[in-house]
Amino acid sequence: DTGVSQDPRHKITKRGQNVTFRCDPISEHNRLYWYRQTLGQGPEFLTYFQNEAQLEKSRLLSDRFSAERPKGSFSTLEIQRTEQGDSAMYLCASSLALGDTQYFGPGTRLTVL
Amino acid sequence: EDKVVQSPLSLVVHEGDTVTLNCSYEVTNFRSLLWYKQEKKAPTFLFMLTSSGIEKKSGRLSSILDKKELFSILNITATQTGDSAIYLCAGIASGTYKYIFGTGTRLKVLA
Numbered sequence: 110d111t112g113v114s115q116d117p118r119h120k121i122t123k124r125g126q127n128v129t130f131r132c133d134p135i136s137e138h139n140r141l142y143w144y145r146q147t148l149g150q151g152p153e154f155l156t157y158f159q160n161e162a163q164l165e166k167s168r169l170l171s172d173r174f175s176a177e178r179p180k181g182s183f184s185t186l187e188i189q190r191t192e193q194g195d196s197a198m199y200l201c202a203s204s205l206a207l208g209d210t211q212y213f214g215p216g217t218r219l220t221v222l
Numbered sequence: 223e224d225k226v227v228q229s230p231l232s233l234v235v236h237e238g239d240t241v242t243l244n245c246s247y248e249v250t251n252f253r254s255l256l257w258y259k260q261e262k263k264a265p266t267f268l269f270m271l272t273s274s275g276i277e278k279k280s281g282r283l284s285s286i287l288d289k290k291e292l293f294s295i296l297n298i299t300a301t302q303t304g305d306s307a308i309y310l311c312a313g314i315a316s317g318t319y320k321y322i323f324g325t326g327t328r329l330k331v332l333a
Contacts (some may be wrong), residue, residue: 113264140319151226151310151323152265165319200264207319208253213264 111135113214115201121220122191130189130217134203141184142211144200145169152200158209160183168197191221224249226313228324236332239301243327245311246293253316255294257285260308260326268296268309301331 114133122128134141139160144152156173157165160181170176173191178184188195198218202211229244247255254272258265269278271287271294278285282301287294298305308328312321 113248142319144319144321150319151325153310153323154320157319167320204319207317209315210256210267210270211321212267213258215264 110141113201113203113212115199115214115217117217118215119218119220121222123222124191126191127187127189128191130199130219131185132197132201132203132214133183134201136182137180137205138205138212139198140183140204140207140209142202143184143186144213145200146198146200147196147214155186155199169198172186175188188219191219193221195219196221224313224315224322226311226322226324228309228311228327230327231252231325232328232330234330234332235301237302239331240299241301241329242311243296243298243311243329244293245295245324246261247311247313247322248292249313249315249322251315251317252292252313254314255287255311255315256321257294257296258310258312260310261306265310298329301329303331303333305329306331 141158143155146152158178171190198216200216201214204211257268269285274289285296308326310326312323
């Protein structure tokens with residue numbers, strides 16, 4: 110399967126804990142995006158990488174959130190000191206070029222108790 | 223602020239029916255509109271529409287964009303239970319990478 114993959118698929122954590130999610134984009138795609146989706150809503154943009162450079166962060170991304178893409182391939186999204194409001198599906202997408210179709214991974218569903 | 227609005231929010235039909243899903247947008251420097259289908263997992267790509275008035279088709283699904291009136295429709299003919307899903311549309315502006323998604327239309331097709 111050469112699509113976008115994410116790990117883990119589900120994560121349950123207690124409030125205050127740190128969590129880290131991983132995204133492996135389609136191999137030839139140099140653009141990678143993170144979105145967050147809550148129940149009944151469409152995905153909301155969080156951040157964007159072109160290769161290893163993080164070019165944009167949404168104001169939704171508080172200082173408890175950090176994302177990296179150290180080698181321009183996989184990316185990680187870390188949430189520190191999780192809150193119940195962080196419970197959501199975290200989606201990763203990748204594309205070949207700016208404005209191209211973004212292909213989404215299966216998502217990581219986070220539940221903060 | 224850029225926004226995308228979808229209607230209806232939910233729809234229940236019977237197999238064989240034809241449905242039309244609506245998406246209106248207000249996106250600065252609009253470039254393209256995309257339709258995705260989302261089941262219990264990540265959105266899967268259906269169509270990207272950039273030119274006005276040109277219908278895109280894929281099997282029983284078709285979509286068209288009206289850049290003058292700032293909307294798009296997604297038609298599904300002869301619906302099947304496997305069409306049950308949330309249908310998302312997203313707008314994208316020139317020179318950007320952020321998709322602005324609507325809240326989706328939840329379609330349920332009854333056997």
